[in-house]
Amino acid sequence: NAGVTQTPKFQVLKTGQSMTLQCAQDMNHNSMYWYRQDPGMGLRLIYYSASEGTTDKGEVPNGYNVSRLNKREFSLRLESAAPSQTSVYFCASSEATNIGGYTFGSGTRLTVV
């Protein structure tokens, strides 16, 4: 049982390049989330998807887009990467919003140079 799987684990981008971070869960969870973690800042919510077919902005959505491809997969896209987007990105899922704890992936460490 893999839980939440994120790919890639590490990535270096040049400023202006684009990329998509992939996330998949195998727990039949309805809700999925993308967070970024920066030193001293805790985790900040970028986007979330309460259920298949819906997405909503979190605290820091600027510069990102998301796609809830199906119930299992939730991707995060950086259209034009900036150094300020250097961070560790975590995907998480839960049975539903307001229910239970979240299961997190192991993270993607992204550096934008």
Add this chain to the structure above:
Amino acid sequence: SQQGEEDPQALSIQEGENATMNCSYKTSINNLQWYRQNSGRGLVHLILIRSNEREKHSGRLRVTLDTSKKSSSLLITASRAADTASYFCAGDNQGGKLIFGQGTELSVKP
């Protein structure tokens, strides 16, 4: 803006001692959750306490919640070196989003 603010930011104790971490939050919540993060890893859910609960136990963990003061505490009893990690509180607000605090770094020395 963070939902939770944790205190202390860093805590160093000896193995066998108890560790207490505090969390204050800003808005009304449905529940408050605590997570652990080992260095370089993802977060692991530890315990959830609902807004109508005052105290909850899970193994060596004890969590309290005071909704009138908008605060929570996590107590780890008889700490072990393996408890060394960062601990985060997170409030599940009525918008269905989990908002995290900045975390407490706990170091347990053998």
